[in-house]
Amino acid sequence: MTKKLTAAVIGGGVIGGGWAARFLLNGWDVRIFDPDPEAERKIGEVLGNARHALPMLYDYAMPAEGALTFQETVAETVEGADWIQESVPERLDIKHKVYAEIQGACDAAAIIGSSTSGYKPSELQEGAARPGQIMVCHPFNPVYLLPLIEVVATDASDAATVDRACGMLTSVGLYPLRVRKEIDAHIADRFLEAVWREALWLVKDGIATTEEIDNAIRYGFGIRWAQMGLFETYRVAGGEAGMKHFIDQFGPCLKWPWTKLMDVPDLTDELAQMIADQSDAQSGHLTIRQLERKRDGNLIAMMRALKQQGNASGRLLNEHEKTMRPTLEAGTPMLSLRRTIPVDWTDVNGHMNEGRYGQIFSDASEEVMAYVGADDAYIAGGLSYFTVETTTKYLAETHAGEAVEVHSRVTEGKGKKLRCLHEMRRASDGEVMATCDQFMLHVSLETRRTCDPSPQVQKNVERLAALHSEGS
Ligand SMILES: NC(=O)C1=CN([C@@H]2O[C@H](COP(=O)(O)OP(=O)(O)OC[C@H]3O[C@@H](n4cnc5c(N)ncnc54)[C@H](O)[C@@H]3O)[C@@H](O)[C@H]2O)C=CC1
Numbered sequence: 229m230t231k232k233l234t235a236a237v238i239g240g241g242v243i244g245g246g247w248a249a250r251f252l253l254n255g256w257d258v259r260i261f262d263p264d265p266e267a268e269r270k271i272g273e274v275l276g277n278a279r280h281a282l283p284m285l286y287d288y289a290m291p292a293e294g295a296l297t298f299q300e301t302v303a304e305t306v307e308g309a310d311w312i313q314e315s316v317p318e319r320l321d322i323k324h325k326v327y328a329e330i331q332g333a334c335d336a337a338a339i340i341g342s343s344t345s346g347y348k349p350s351e352l353q354e355g356a357a358r359p360g361q362i363m364v365c366h367p368f369n370p371v372y373l374l375p376l377i378e379v380v381a382t383d384a385s386d387a388a389t390v391d392r393a394c395g396m397l398t399s400v401g402l403y404p405l406r407v408r409k410e411i412d413a414h415i416a417d418r419f420l421e422a423v424w425r426e427a428l429w430l431v432k433d434g435i436a437t438t439e440e441i442d443n444a445i446r447y448g449f450g451i452r453w454a455q456m457g458l459f460e461t462y463r464v465a466g467g468e469a470g471m472k473h474f475i476d477q478f479g480p481c482l483k484w485p486w487t488k489l490m491d492v493p494d495l496t497d498e499l500a501q502m503i504a505d506q507s508d509a510q511s512g513h514l515t516i517r518q519l520e521r522k523r524d525g526n527l528i529a530m531m532r533a534l535k536q537q538g539n540a541s542g543r544l545l546n547e548h549e550k551t552m553r554p555t556l557e558a559g560t561p562m563l564s565l566r567r568t569i570p571v572d573w574t575d576v577n578g579h580m581n582e583g584r585y586g587q588i589f590s591d592a593s594e595e596v597m598a599y600v601g602a603d604d605a606y607i608a609g610g611l612s613y614f615t616v617e618t619t620t621k622y623l624a625e626t627h628a629g630e631a632v633e634v635h636s637r638v639t640e641g642k643g644k645k646l647r648c649l650h651e652m653r654r655a656s657d658g659e660v661m662a663t664c665d666q667f668m669l670h671v672s673l674e675t676r677r678t679c680d681p682s683p684q685v686q687k688n689v690e691r692l693a694a695l696h697s698e699g700s
């Protein structure tokens with residue numbers, strides 16, 4: 229059995245709360261220290277969002293949540309922890325003080341990651357008892373959904389420890405991007421700063437409002453960036469001649485006055501007020517919590533689309549999900565599927581579309597098939613089952629964010645025939661929400677006609693049918 233891991237989160241604001249949720253929902257125990265008397269409430273709200281959102285990304289149930297505790301001191305928070313994530317305000321003096329407290333009580337083998345947006349790891353390590361223990365692990369908001377973590381180490385860092393840190397990040401569904409050389413603001417924040425600077429000029433110069441700038445991003449290049457990034461996108465934009473042609477064509481523009489480059493507009497009270505007023509006009513009708521929910525729903529739908537395509541962050545989700553696939557156990561009925569209903573499965577009536585029930589019962593039957601030996605390798609060998617008839621009953625409404633379980637029984641299993649009765653139940657109270665009587669026939673994938681299963685699969689199906697008829 230693998231050891232249950234413990235994370236210590238120091239600073240539980242926007243980012244610390246997101247880290248806590250990411251670890252907790254992946255089954256780690258989490259201890260938090262934050263002197264803010266409101267911290268528990270604020271983290272509770274972030275956790276509420278995360279519990280609703282993160283499980284929707286996956287087609288299997290996530291591990292059981294870890295235990296969450298709030299501590300009174302840094303020392304009791306970090307003692308014995310495997311991972312310590314510092315997310316205190318972006319001030320070097322505060323960070324140094326916190327590292328001294330952390331290193332006075334934590335294990336020497338623990339990872340200390342800093343969420344810093346801009347400091348170099350060598351700056352963080354200055355004056356530390358064990359400098360090599362501290363590395364930048366820079367996340368993106370919301371940490372519970374966005375996978376990128378920029379990992380930046382120094383010559384004082386032990387390479388094996390950095391590798392171990394990256395492995396631990398991967399195990400909770402994150403994407404550690406190793407930054408080769410330390411630099412202010414790592415990689416991604418340099419882009420964000422450049423874009424932000426340009427946007428401030430466009431508002432100040434009266435060229436565009438905050439809403440128009442957001443539209444320029446979300447209706448255009450913002451969608452492209454999520455799937456191909458910058459260089460692959462521009463390679464395609466070069467046409468058949470690719471990147472070289474793109475550079476020949478657009479290279480000269482770099483010298484034209486298209487951007488303000490390093491100029492920073494004076495953030496006067498007047499400019500700050502103008503931006504705040506435009507932002508209020510654009511989004512002031514929604515609370516921050518409502519905007520967070522809207523953001524999370526959009527992110528989930530987009531990432532699930534990439535998951536289906538197996539690209540970018542979607543490929544990472546597919547890899548991570550493999551670690552969640554359960555091993556079925558024979559029972560009457562057998563628990564064939566556990567999952568959360570994603571936001572993109574609902575329809576005009578605000579509940580799960582009937583087509584998705586078909587998906588759920590089909591996924592459940594694939595798990596039963598795999599259990600009896602008709603697994604991926606068997607199918608790759610040219611044999612499988614096809615569904616020829618289903619009768620589905622819809623008994624209760626199913627909503628996005630609800631966790632459901634499918635319990636399956638083999639009600640007929642002879643020769644080419646395999647019949648299952650599936651019940652989809654709400655995980656929280658066991659209420660049966662839908663049933664599906666599914667009749668399948670064994671087929672050859674070469675002839676696309678029925679044929680007998682392999683002797684082993686036939687034996688397994690018969691055994692399961694006998695077991696399930698006893699218990700029914
Ligand atoms: N907000 C963002 O978009 C992002 C922020 N970051 C980085 O994450 C870090 C934290 O930023 P946010 O969460 O946005 O700030 P925040 O202001 O939301 O949270 C900071 C938290 O630290 C707590 N704190 C203050 N002194 C402390 C101490 N001595 N010990 C423990 N907790 C203490 C505060 O009470 C507060 O809850 C910064 O280094 C920032 O650069 C990284 C990625 C994105």
Ligand SMILES: C[N+](C)(C)CC(=O)CC(=O)[O-]
Pocket residue numbers: 344345367368369417420
């Ligand atoms: C604005 N910011 C520098 C704090 C942004 C980040 O660090 C990353 C993010 O989530 O955008």
